[in-house]
Amino acid sequence: MxxxxxxxxxxxxxxxxxxxxxxxxxxxxxADIARRRKTEFARSFDDLDYFEVAxxxxxxxxxxxxxxxxxxxxxxxxxxxxxxxxxxxxxxxxLDLRRRDVLWMEDSFRTSLDSMLRRHFxxxxxxxxxxxxxRTNQCILPARSLAA
Numbered sequence: 001m002x003x004x005x006x007x008x009x010x011x012x013x014x015x016x017x018x019x020x021x022x023x024x025x026x027x028x029x030x031a032d033i034a035r036r037r038k039t040e041f042a043r044s045f046d047d048l049d050y051f052e053v054a055x056x057x058x059x060x061x062x063x064x065x066x067x068x069x070x071x072x073x074x075x076x077x078x079x080x081x082x083x084x085x086x087x088x089x090x091x092x093x094x095l096d097l098r099r100r101d102v103l104w105m106e107d108s109f110r111t112s113l114d115s116m117l118r119r120h121f122x123x124x125x126x127x128x129x130x131x132x133x134x135r136t137n138q139c140i141l142p143a144r145s146l147a148a
Contacts, residue, residue, distance in 0.1 A: 004094040007056035025104040061087030
């Protein structure tokens with residue numbers, strides 16, 4: 001597999017300004033992410049509920065992974081700055097994300113994120129000598145299905 005950049009983890013108190021744009025919703029829970037990569041999630045709360053959060057700083061930009069403890073759909077929100085698509089690409093590579101890991105993508109990120117996931121999957125498979133990607137694991141849900 002291609003060597004992924006290891007991010008620097010920031011404490012909750014240093015949540016970067018302007019980092020509020022929800023780009024995607026992952027099926028992964030904080031425990032799943034911690035198993036894939038050594039990542040610590042801090043607990044906090046806001047107007048909605050209690051949550052667990054990890055703030056990651058890649059050379060390309062910052063990414064927040066946020067999981068609400070009592071959300072109706074279990075998973076983790078990916079928060080980025082709209083202009084920092086390379087930080088999203090770094091996260092895809094670092095977490096070794098697949099399409100099946102992504103339940104929802106914000107429309108303005110859909111084309112770019114879809115392309116990143118496809119490129120990363122092809123590269124990681126070709127490094128292992130497995131040929132072309134298996135297209136059976138494509139399970140992106142439309143945004144309206146999360147609200148139900």
